[in-house]
Amino acid sequence: MSTQSLSSPFSVQPDHLARVHRSLLQWYATEQRQLPWRVTSDPYAILVSEIMLQQTQVERVLPKYEQFLAAFPTLSALAAASTAEVISAWVPLGYNMRAVRLQSIARQVISEYGGRIPDNVEELLKLKGVGRYTAGAIACFAYHQHVATVDTNIRRVLHRIFLGIESPETQPNDTEMLKLAEQVLPNGAAYSWNQALMDLGATVCTSNNPQCTRCPLQQTCQAYTDMQAHSLFPSGVVLRHLRKVAEKKPPYQAQPFTSSNRYFRGRIVDRLRSVPTSQRLCLSELGPEIKADFHDDDIAWLRTIVAGLAKDGLVDYTEEGVRLP
Ligand code: SF4
DSSP: OOBOOOOOSSOOOHHHHHHHHHHHHHHHHHHOOOOGGGSOOOHHHHHHHHHHHTTSOHHHHHHHHHHHHHHSOSHHHHHHSOHHHHHHHTTTSOOTHHHHHHHHHHHHHHHHHTTOOOSSHHHHTTSTTOOHHHHHHHHHHTTOOSOOOOOHHHHHHHIIIIIOSOOGGGOOOHHHHHHHHHHTOBTTOHHHHHHHHHHHHHHTSOSSOOOGGGOTTGGGOHHHHHHHHTTSOHHHHHHHHHHHHHHHSOOOOOOOGGGSHHHHHHHHHHHHTTSOTTOOBOHHHHHHHHOTTOOGGGHHHHHHHHHHHHHTTSOEEETTEEEOO
């Protein structure tokens, strides 16, 4: 299977690449996950799934994906809804900014593209809030374009197959990884290839516990070859290097989630879901409802959080109080 010719800092042997293509695509043909966004080519539905899958696992997205599309079956319906309705329909996915961003994308598509989601990466990147991964996913999964895309799973799997075990000294940057992804993209099979990489990363070649013994790429994977060369237990080698990567990161001072501002942002939005948009809650009412030990001194803190939510389009905040937009 041939590939497009793009400049890449990595050397990949054609016969090796052909074997990887064959093994992974054969595995995907029988082992692929059955996911509802894979049986549609509706760009809107695929956009919804991609935004939901950011920061949320597939199992939690599945029921909400169906419910959300039932509530807002078309891009026009989503654009025309009130933001309060969209935020309310997003429960319980969390990271409510994604709901606001999704609606904002829908409105931009209506106003600037006549309601048709663009079919190429260049135009998709002009949508506010659409990054390179999402643009590539929509172009490939909705319009079957020959486009590479790199998320966390794809990055990890490509690195292990073609470059070997991850190490802090040899971490390619995002541009380099995208070039590698483009270099190895099989002609005529971009959709299945990208989906297969994601499935393998999610189910077999996981971050901390790669299941090399049941992996279809065992005989063609550079990381596995490296492990054998060390004569060490496979996942032990990977984990040792992963720990090195982790050690390179600055020490993280964990803060209990329930005392973080992100927690209280979520609590505020949750509370406002039950407030009719014709009414507002003043901060002195809202404070004790979202924080058990709320004190008058906390008003300035609460005002800062609410102002941040308003700036992100998640609430409507005036001197009279706060409500969903
Ligand atoms: Fe990942 Fe192991 Fe498969 Fe290589 S052989 S792709 S490291 S699971």
